Amino acid sequence: MTLIDTSSWIHFLRRQGDPKVKDRVRRLLESGEACLCPLVEVELWMGAGSDKDQRDVSSLGQKLPMLDIDQAVWAEANRLSQMCRQSGTPVPSSDVTIAACAFIHGAEIECVDSHFSMLNRHRA
Numbered sequence: 001m002t003l004i005d006t007s008s009w010i011h012f013l014r015r016q017g018d019p020k021v022k023d024r025v026r027r028l029l030e031s032g033e034a035c036l037c038p039l040v041e042v043e044l045w046m047g048a049g050s051d052k053d054q055r056d057v058s059s060l061g062q063k064l065p066m067l068d069i070d071q072a073v074w075a076e077a078n079r080l081s082q083m084c085r086q087s088g089t090p091v092p093s094s095d096v097t098i099a100a101c102a103f104i105h106g107a108e109i110e111c112v113d114s115h116f117s118m119l120n121r122h123r124a
Helices: 006-013 019-031 038-047 051-063 071-087 093-104 114-120
Strands: 002-004 108-110
Touching: 002 006, 002 019, 002 093, 006 019, 006 038, 006 051, 019 108, 038 051, 038 093, 071 093, 071 114, 093 108, 093 114
Parallel strands: 002 108
Antiparallel strands: none
């Protein structure tokens, strides 16, 4: 299972998105490995300005498995936040929470955001 981050969805959904990222996301969708979490869905809704964008986001939310953000995820997000602070590397709380969700559910992360590379080093 692979949690697709907003950074990769943006490339996939845009006509001018990076073809390599589009291909990676397409392969995950075709293989049934793609999943979402509520925070990624919220970020996608924040950027869904056109009717087409809104239909696309709605379709993803209906078709893909959704990883829960429960107490275990929040605890992992707290742990990751502490690790980031100790290493002096600021990471947005949304990225920390998305990474924590993937880690707790045993999912990989598809992204084009360097924060996740750093967070992955702290995967328990």
